[in-house]
Amino acid sequence: QVQLVQSGAEVKKPGASVKVSCKASGYTFTSYGISWVRQAPGQGLEWMGWISAYNGNTNYAQKLQGRVTMTTDTSTSTAYMELRSLRSDDTAVYYCARGHIAVAGISVDYWGQGTLVTVSS
């Protein structure tokens, strides 16, 4: 069965960076993309961006351009999301989700369990 297993919770200081991993299993990793979505405490969902696991193409949300980098390691079927220059309003649960192979922003079907990132001094 399709599974996306994310790395554990992180606590970071303002200005630091965080890198969240998402290990996929149960399907051919390079036949899909991975989207990243975050959810601040008590708030709604926010699309962060997408990466094609087929060719590494990326699309990032405009508000995160320059602070976020999404990568994949096809040898381990793992996707990564790095967010830099962390601020307190980056505190959120970060989700990875399986998406379209070639088009950013198309619906996602399977989701990881989420990773809580807390930014606090």
Add this chain to the structure above:
Amino acid sequence: QSALTQPPSASGSPGQSVTISCTGTSSDVGGYNYVSWYQQHPGKAPKLMIYEVSKRPSGVPDRFSGSKSGNTASLTVSGLQAEDEADYYCSSYAGSNSLFGGGTKLTVL
């Protein structure tokens, strides 16, 4: 780009039907047939309920249906059950990115 607009809350009694709306623009909801709906229970990851406006993934009950008219998409839950109480989010393709609605809390009375 602004988030899609959803009512903050909706409710219905068991067995009734409820419809949740999701309003965007011609650049997102109205421009593409790529509207999705997600169900999220407290403390859990979202679950895909509807994709491409009206398609149901395998395993999703046919009590859940989706539609679209112009710039507004809708999710209808028929025959409400207690386990349908959750937050529901719409999402739309918006040309190389995706937008979410603010979410609707569905209460089963």
